[in-house]
Amino acid sequence: MGADGRRGRWATAGWYAALTALAVIVLFPAWMTLVRAVSRPRSYLEAGQPPWPVDVQWDVFGRAFSDGDLGRKFLVSGVMTLCIVAAQLVTSVLAAYAFAFLRFPFRRLLFVVFMATLTLPIEVTLIPNVQTVQSLGWLNSYPGLVAPFLATAFGTFLLRQAFLGVPRDLLDASQLDGFGHLAFLHRVVLPVTRPVVASFGVIAFLAAWNQYTWPRAVVTEGDWETVQIGLQTLSNAGAERGNLAYAAALLAAVPVLVLLVVLQRHLVRGLTTGAVKG
Amino acid sequence: MTRRRREALLGYALLVPSAAVFATFFFIPLVRLVTTGLHQQNRTGTAERAVGWSRFGEVLTSHDFLDGVRISATYVLYTVPVGVVLGVLLAVAADRRLRGMAVFRAIFSSTVATSAAVASVVFLVLLNPQIGYFSSIDAFSLSDPDTALRGVALSSVWQNLGLTFVIVLAALQAVPDEVREAATLDGYGPVRRLFRVTLPLISPALAFLAVVLVIFALQAFAQVDILTDGGPVGATETLVFKIFNSQQPIDQGTGAIMAIGLFGITLVVSLVQFVLLDRRVHHGR
Amino acid sequence: MGPADRLPEVVSGVTLEGVTKRYGDVTAVDDLSLEVADGELLVLLGPSGCGKTTVLRMIAGLEEVTEGEVHIGGRPVNDVPPKDRDVAMVFQSYALYPHMTVARNIESPLLARKMPVETGQAPRRLRPPERRERVAQVAASVGLTELLDRKPAALSGGQRQRVALARAMVARPAAFLMDEPLSNLDAQLRVQTRLELVELHQRLAATFVYVTHDQVEAMTMADRIAVMADGRLQQVGPPQEVYDRPRNLFVADFLGSPPMNTLPGTVRVGAGGPSLTVAGTEVPLPDALAERVPAGTGVVVGVRPEHLTVEPTGELDARVTTVESLGHERLLVCSVDGSRLVVRQASTQAPTPIDTPVRLSIDTARLHLFDPGTGERLA
Numbered sequence: 001m002g003a004d005g006r007r008g009r010w011a012t013a014g015w016y017a018a019l020t021a022l023a024v025i026v027l028f029p030a031w032m033t034l035v036r037a038v039s040r041p042r043s044y045l046e047a048g049q050p051p052w053p054v055d056v057q058w059d060v061f062g063r064a065f066s067d068g069d070l071g072r073k074f075l076v077s078g079v080m081t082l083c084i085v086a087a088q089l090v091t092s093v094l095a096a097y098a099f100a101f102l103r104f105p106f107r108r109l110l111f112v113v114f115m116a117t118l119t120l121p122i123e124v125t126l127i128p129n130v131q132t133v134q135s136l137g138w139l140n141s142y143p144g145l146v147a148p149f150l151a152t153a154f155g156t157f158l159l160r161q162a163f164l165g166v167p168r169d170l171l172d173a174s175q176l177d178g179f180g181h182l183a184f185l186h187r188v189v190l191p192v193t194r195p196v197v198a199s200f201g202v203i204a205f206l207a208a209w210n211q212y213t214w215p216r217a218v219v220t221e222g223d224w225e226t227v228q229i230g231l232q233t234l235s236n237a238g239a240e241r242g243n244l245a246y247a248a249a250l251l252a253a254v255p256v257l258v259l260l261v262v263l264q265r266h267l268v269r270g271l272t273t274g275a276v277k278g
Numbered sequence: 279m280t281r282r283r284r285e286a287l288l289g290y291a292l293l294v295p296s297a298a299v300f301a302t303f304f305f306i307p308l309v310r311l312v313t314t315g316l317h318q319q320n321r322t323g324t325a326e327r328a329v330g331w332s333r334f335g336e337v338l339t340s341h342d343f344l345d346g347v348r349i350s351a352t353y354v355l356y357t358v359p360v361g362v363v364l365g366v367l368l369a370v371a372a373d374r375r376l377r378g379m380a381v382f383r384a385i386f387s388s389t390v391a392t393s394a395a396v397a398s399v400v401f402l403v404l405l406n407p408q409i410g411y412f413s414s415i416d417a418f419s420l421s422d423p424d425t426a427l428r429g430v431a432l433s434s435v436w437q438n439l440g441l442t443f444v445i446v447l448a449a450l451q452a453v454p455d456e457v458r459e460a461a462t463l464d465g466y467g468p469v470r471r472l473f474r475v476t477l478p479l480i481s482p483a484l485a486f487l488a489v490v491l492v493i494f495a496l497q498a499f500a501q502v503d504i505l506t507d508g509g510p511v512g513a514t515e516t517l518v519f520k521i522f523n524s525q526q527p528i529d530q531g532t533g534a535i536m537a538i539g540l541f542g543i544t545l546v547v548s549l550v551q552f553v554l555l556d557r558r559v560h561h562g563r
Numbered sequence: 564m565g566p567a568d569r570l571p572e573v574v575s576g577v578t579l580e581g582v583t584k585r586y587g588d589v590t591a592v593d594d595l596s597l598e599v600a601d602g603e604l605l606v607l608l609g610p611s612g613c614g615k616t617t618v619l620r621m622i623a624g625l626e627e628v629t630e631g632e633v634h635i636g637g638r639p640v641n642d643v644p645p646k647d648r649d650v651a652m653v654f655q656s657y658a659l660y661p662h663m664t665v666a667r668n669i670e671s672p673l674l675a676r677k678m679p680v681e682t683g684q685a686p687r688r689l690r691p692p693e694r695r696e697r698v699a700q701v702a703a704s705v706g707l708t709e710l711l712d713r714k715p716a717a718l719s720g721g722q723r724q725r726v727a728l729a730r731a732m733v734a735r736p737a738a739f740l741m742d743e744p745l746s747n748l749d750a751q752l753r754v755q756t757r758l759e760l761v762e763l764h765q766r767l768a769a770t771f772v773y774v775t776h777d778q779v780e781a782m783t784m785a786d787r788i789a790v791m792a793d794g795r796l797q798q799v800g801p802p803q804e805v806y807d808r809p810r811n812l813f814v815a816d817f818l819g820s821p822p823m824n825t826l827p828g829t830v831r832v833g834a835g836g837p838s839l840t841v842a843g844t845e846v847p848l849p850d851a852l853a854e855r856v857p858a859g860t861g862v863v864v865g866v867r868p869e870h871l872t873v874e875p876t877g878e879l880d881a882r883v884t885t886v887e888s889l890g891h892e893r894l895l896v897c898s899v900d901g902s903r904l905v906v907r908q909a910s911t912q913a914p915t916p917i918d919t920p921v922r923l924s925i926d927t928a929r930l931h932l933f934d935p936g937t938g939e940r941l942a
Contacts, residue, residue, distance in 0.1 A: 104289035128307035151299035169658035178646035178675030210393030212500035228395040249399035256391040
């Protein structure tokens with residue numbers, strides 16, 4: 001890297017300038033959202049809509065919870081997400097174990113069939129699935145929100161890859177030690193592949209938390225709105241309430257940001273320790 | 279029971295939970311899309327009559343459907359090339375050892391935390407026809423049928439920045455230093471090095487990214503729902519939006535056929551992309 | 564290979580009867596019958612792919628037997644799962660659980676298996692204090708006491724190997740199965756560990772079935788060697804016997820370093836008695852060999868490098884092409900009538916310069932004659 005004195009320093013300064021400009025551009029939309037959320041709408045408009053806050057009212061976040069019933073929405077989203085993540089972990093781990101360690105007829109074919117589901121997003125199968133959920137009386141309920149997402153071929157794929165990395169010898173040694181498959185899974189496979197399982201958990205969490213199309217289809221009562229759907233309702237509610245939507249949008253991103261920051265550290269740790277040799 | 283048979287039974291048993299979900303919510307619905315498409319219900323869903331296979335042809339060539347295809351395709355064109363280029367831009371800028379780089383990288387990847395709904399509300403702030411910050415900019419106006427889609431696409435571009443940045447940066451960092459040094463020794467300037475050496479080396483990641491972004495774009499719904507509700511005058515009605523709004527019994531037949539159309543398009547596009555980009559990745563050394 | 568090679572006092576140990584393993588069209592092990600005596604160290608020796616590891620895995624129960632029967636301790640175990648066979652295995656890769664400490668690794672077999680504890684009572688699972696005690700005991704016997712809290716990644720190759728051994732020992736199995744346990748160690752450590760393993764075998768007085776492709780390991784460690792090639796048993800016997808009287812060319816060539824010299828030859832009966840025409844010379848053939856091979860037969864003659872000597876009165880005309888000096892001895896590579904012969908020479912003897920003609924003397928009592936077609940030993 002630049003050791004050429006003056007030329008190096010100019011180049012470095014140039015890069016910092018460019019990076020800062022890019023950072024500003026990337027952050028600008030979120031910044032404006034914050035500005036509009038905390039500024040009192042009338043005062044802001046009267047001030048000619050500047051790119052900084054006017055007449056700051058931090059209580060907009062509180063009001064999002066009280067007037068916007070954001071607490072209930074967080075609860076619905078939270079329960080739904082946790083159910084989905086738990087279910088996906090279980091179904092994916094079990095399926096991946098079968099594909100990675102067990103032998104049975106049509107194994108390869110079944111794997112292909114499983115992977116084929118990746119071509120069918122919920123957007124395509126929406127109508128029949130809504131019919132199913134409706135006929136089960138699961139509209140506006142946790143089962144309805146969660147049902148199509150209880151298993152995922154992506155998880156099966158990812159975890160199978162990881163499980164295939166566990167040396168076959170360990171299964172043999174484990175069998176000689178007297179352990180069956182279930183014990184092998186929980187004593188050896190899961191601890192050894194923990195980083196990948198954790199990564200999948202994070203991905204599953206993100207996908208479930210950010211879901212929009214499906215909850216939008218199966219929720220018709222305000223009580224059952226998830227955070228994401230709530231954003232649509234709030235943003236529809238006119239200019240005065242508008243900034244509740246903006247506050248809610250920021251709050252909706254918080255759990256995800258927290259998760260990513262916390263798990264960054266954990267993921268890095270998980271990937272550097274645990275050398276799997278011998 | 280022999281050990282092999284026991285092992286096979288265990289294998290099947292472990293697959294049952296996933297298989298049950300897949301059968302119920304993926305495969306059977308696929309079949310039901312076809313059967314729904316073959317019937318026409320009344321307004322309240324209390325009666326239905328069979329309609330022929332010709333209905334498929336009618337719907338898939340209808341003005342409504344083709345409009346949806348056009349809009350979705352345009353959406354793809356608006357979001358994917360720009361998305362990849364911006365991702366590369368940010369990643370190349372951030373792929374150097376400077377003090378404080380971690381902060382920049384954190385900022386560039388931050389939109390990973392945004393959902394489609396969040397990104398849409400954020401761009402509502404900027405593009406809302408009445409009070410948006412940039413509502414005066416004609417090129418992205420949400421109230422003009424000709425430009426509304428661009429405004430919606432902008433929210434997707436912003437949302438995708440984080441993901442594209444993370445993926446491209448990872449790919450860049452996987453390029454061995456020696457290769458870059460060799461290029462420099464060969465006399466390549468930074469720009470030429472980027473285009474002749476670095477980009478070709480990360481083209482698999484870029485190809486993967488392109489496929490992912492295309493699929494996201496074809497599934498666009500939340501953005502339309504929040505920013506324009508399909509308007510103005512249906513100018514932003516993507517295929518998924520149309521499908522979503524065909525949930526009334528009387529529309530379900532048409533909606534199901536459109537869903538099958540979307541499925542077909544997604545499959546074909548993904549396949550074509552794989553083949554094309556795969557060939558480019560291998561041939562373009 | 565014929566029926567099982569029996570030892571006089573076989574009571575238990577491991578027995579294989581007509582064992583065959585097929586994977587689809589491929590036969591990995593073909594009709595193998597072998598008895599490993601109780602307390603014996605038997606080495607399964609052969610090149611890569613000869614089926615020796617497959618045999619080991621079938622004894623362990625990790626592979627199913629296509630045909631034939633396996634007996635351990637006198638009882639048939641074909642349908643018995645690995646954990647109930649009373650065997651322990653040391654894997655080539657050690658197969659240590661990477662996320663567990665050494666102590667937990669060693670303890671592992673004790674957690675799920677039932678052990679006979681008190682006489683007259685049924686075997687049961689050990690309780691934590693009992694397990695801890697056994698682990699400590701075994702760890703001490705292989706010198707791992709200070710390393711009990713470490714994880715495999717923090718150990719050297721030799722230490723990991725000892726952990727694998729300890730894990731095998733802790734269950735006090737009837738038979739120890741070892742799959743090339745020394746192959747991942749560097750040369751010096753290998754020699755040392757070889758001795759330790761033999762000592763361990765003597766100390767434990769248990770049955771060891773040991774797989775290797777290294778004939779030095781086999782020769783130095785085995786009570787008996789079972790040589791395998793292409794899935795079939797070639798010969799079984801004590802090391803010296805297999806070395807001195809190989810049953811076929813394969814065994815003759817595989818054991819001994821440098822390998823046995825082989826040349827084509829013909830048996831004749833001449834005026835002075837039976838003789839062997841080899842390398843363009845006629846060499847008198849001892850009666851013991853001649854009476855087994857009719858005159859006029861073409862044979863493959865085998866003679867080990869240590870049974871050739873450089874002597875002015877020798878029978879063979881040779882030319883030394885290369886000399887390899889090993890410190891304690893020399894290997895002379897000679898050209899004889901177009902063929903290549905290796906001769907062992909003690910360093911105490913006067914060195915022979917290269918490219919000089921010499922005469923080699925053959926210890927005719929130590930000749931081996933093989934059938935050129937089948938490779939079987941004739942005499």
